[in-house]
Amino acid sequence: MPIPLFNSIASWLIKKRYHQIELFLKYPEEVQEEVLHQLLEFAEDTEIGKRHEFASINNYETFRERVPIVSYEEIEPVIERTRKGEQNLFWPTAINWFAKSSGTTNAKSKFIPVSTEALEDCHYKSGKDLLCLYLNNNEASKLFTGKSLRLGGSKELYEDSGSFFGDLSAILIDNMPLWAQYSSTPSSKVSLMSEWESKLKVIIKESTQEDVTSLVGVPSWMLVLLNDVIEETGKDHLFQVWENLEVYFHGGVSFDPYMEQYKKLLPRKNFKYYEIYNASEGFFAIQDRNNANDLLLMLDYGIFYEFIPMDVYRTPEQKAIPLWEVKTNTNYAIIITTNSGLWRYKIGDTIRFTSLSPYRIRVTGRTKHHINVFGEELIIENAEEALKNVCKKTGTEIKDYTAGPIFMSGKEKGAHEWIIEFRKPPEQLDYFTEFLDNALKSLNSDYEAKRYNNTTLKMPVVHVARENLFHDWLKSKDKLGGQHKIPRLSNKRDYIEELLKMNA
Numbered sequence: 257m258p259i260p261l262f263n264s265i266a267s268w269l270i271k272k273r274y275h276q277i278e279l280f281l282k283y284p285e286e287v288q289e290e291v292l293h294q295l296l297e298f299a300e301d302t303e304i305g306k307r308h309e310f311a312s313i314n315n316y317e318t319f320r321e322r323v324p325i326v327s328y329e330e331i332e333p334v335i336e337r338t339r340k341g342e343q344n345l346f347w348p349t350a351i352n353w354f355a356k357s358s359g360t361t362n363a364k365s366k367f368i369p370v371s372t373e374a375l376e377d378c379h380y381k382s383g384k385d386l387l388c389l390y391l392n393n394n395e396a397s398k399l400f401t402g403k404s405l406r407l408g409g410s411k412e413l414y415e416d417s418g419s420f421f422g423d424l425s426a427i428l429i430d431n432m433p434l435w436a437q438y439s440s441t442p443s444s445k446v447s448l449m450s451e452w453e454s455k456l457k458v459i460i461k462e463s464t465q466e467d468v469t470s471l472v473g474v475p476s477w478m479l480v481l482l483n484d485v486i487e488e489t490g491k492d493h494l495f496q497v498w499e500n501l502e503v504y505f506h507g508g509v510s511f512d513p514y515m516e517q518y519k520k521l522l523p524r525k526n527f528k529y530y531e532i533y534n535a536s537e538g539f540f541a542i543q544d545r546n547n548a549n550d551l552l553l554m555l556d557y558g559i560f561y562e563f564i565p566m567d568v569y570r571t572p573e574q575k576a577i578p579l580w581e582v583k584t585n586t587n588y589a590i591i592i593t594t595n596s597g598l599w600r601y602k603i604g605d606t607i608r609f610t611s612l613s614p615y616r617i618r619v620t621g622r623t624k625h626h627i628n629v630f631g632e633e634l635i636i637e638n639a640e641e642a643l644k645n646v647c648k649k650t651g652t653e654i655k656d657y658t659a660g661p662i663f664m665s666g667k668e669k670g671a672h673e674w675i676i677e678f679r680k681p682p683e684q685l686d687y688f689t690e691f692l693d694n695a696l697k698s699l700n701s702d703y704e705a706k707r708y709n710n711t712t713l714k715m716p717v718v719h720v721a722r723e724n725l726f727h728d729w730l731k732s733k734d735k736l737g738g739q740h741k742i743p744r745l746s747n748k749r750d751y752i753e754e755l756l757k758m759n760a
Contacts, residue, residue, distance in 0.1 A: 274389075274392050277389075281614045284555055288555055291556065291559065296310045296313050297310070299346070301344070303344065304334075309322065320562075320576065325601075331601070335354075335367055336367075338369065339416060339419050340417045341417055346597035346598075346599065347595075351369045353375075353427050354421040355367070355370050355537075356368075356423060368536040369596045369598070370424070370536075371595060374538065378539050378595065382557060386505060387399070389542055389543070393546050394528065394546070397503075398500060402466065402467035402470075403466045404469070406442075407473030425447075426447075429447045430444070441462055441468065442458065442459045446462060456484055460481070460485055464497060469502055470504070470505060474507065474509060475509055475514045476742070478504075479514055479517060479521075485497060494522055501522070503530055504522070504527075506530070507532035510640040512641065517679065533617075537594060538596075539557060540590075542554060551619075552614060553579075553616065559594050560592070561591070562576040562590075563579075563590060564576050564577075565587070566588060569623065579615060582609050582615075584611065585609070589604075590602075590606070604623050605621075620635050624746075626747070627659065627746070629661040629670065631702060632702050632706045632713065633700065633702045633703070636744050639744060642695035643692070646688060646692050650682045650687065652678055652680050652681060652688065653680035654676055656677045657675065658742055658744055658745070659744065659746075660745070660746045660748065670714070671714040673716070674719065675759065676720065693715055696716075725755060725759050730742070732758075
């Protein structure tokens with residue numbers, strides 16, 4: 257089939273889905289209630305379904321009363337039983353795939369169940385929806401005249417007791433539909449290579465021979481690849497390598513600290529950036545408008561959502577609420593019930609709603625990735641926004657960073673300690689630190705109060721990381737590439753101490 261004709265047909269088929277999206281835009285509460293009832297009915301004869309009597313749950317209130325909110329640690333035993341071959345424990349169809357979590361907060365890996373239903377009705381459906389929403393906003397797109405350069409995880413799939421586990425991206429690639437394989441580069445064989453640095457070289461060799469029209473991957477790792485492409489080809493920018501490149505679909509970490517660096521690599525004003533929000537547990541939200549800074553919550557992927565306001569999270573007053581009770585500009589922890597058999601599961605992410613009609617969100621951080629040792633409630637969203645503002649003001653570029661507390665000692669006040677690896681360092685670190693402190697004060701009133709007259713917190717301490725410090729730290733933990741992320745904020749000093757030793 258000629259490429260222009262394939263482009264036209266593929267675009268037409270994908271955009272047909274928009275009519276279904278309009279259904280949950282118009283009737284969000286009804287769609288979410290239907291998702292919950294379908295999940296309960298489908299799983300009523302499982303072990304968990306019988307324990308909580310799913311068959312007699314006919315409304316959300318009963319579901320909330322009868323089924324407890326759980327963490328991974330609480331359901332790990334039943335997941336391990338499934339990994340060893342038992343079935344029908346928490347989901348009626350066979351669970352043979354497990355996404356090995358690359359979470360940064362626990363040394364122990366998590367194995368997140370991935371059902372056939374989740375692959376089809378969540379992960380692959382979301383891939384088509386991402387394209388649908390993009391094409392709906394960009395009628396002149398020629399996305400399918402070329403290929404999508406995807407940068408997935410660096411782990412191979414492993415078999416254990418008849419089940420398979422690996423990075424979610426590896427599972428998706430291994431089960432990828434033919435249409436997606438045809439339109440992607442590099443090949444599945446290269447995408448599943450386990451050694452990150454060797455893999456990058458092969459990706460560059462393969463992809464530079466293709467007409468790449470889109471990029472897909474985590475911003476921090478994609479930036480490494482794209483800089484290597486520039487170095488390998490000797491070009492000034494990426495449009496000299498891929499003339500028809502038109503969009504970058506990104507997710508996994510905040511894009512704000514990397515935006516200016518991408519603009520230098522992709523110097524066209526009409527180049528598009530589209531954000532996604534997905535995890536091993538499911539695919540949740542997609543940017544649905546050009547140049548937007550929030551994401552449309554996708555309500556018909558077999559996931560039922562609940563939310564806990566962060567001001568009562570892990571307190572006696574904690575109570576989850578459904579989608580139709582949320583408010584804008586409130587920080588929430590997400591609780592999900594999914595078509596892979598996760599029931600009222602704490603995913604560990606925090607979001608806030610920017611709109612209730614339709615439901616649009618921004619990812620604000622992690623329930624465990626914040627600094628609140630001194631009552632300052634510093635979240636990742638604050639840190640990212642502050643760093644973006646300071647970089648613009650000082651002409652610096654940041655490659656990676658992490659921050660943690662300096663605990664009070666005797667009469668010594670506490671502080672925040674930052675380790676920042678710069679691509680373009682500040683001329684004067686003292687000024688950069690002062691600007692960062694002021695930016696955080698302007699964004700977070702709790703931080704400002706604790707910094708007032710050095711009442712509780714002193715001026716932050718900023719260390720300049722040596723080149724490739726974070727790369728080497730991740731490599732030492734076998735966490736290079738793909739979905740692996742630097743822990744941005746922590747209430748503990750574990751990461752700071754490890755990195756400072758490596759930075760000596």
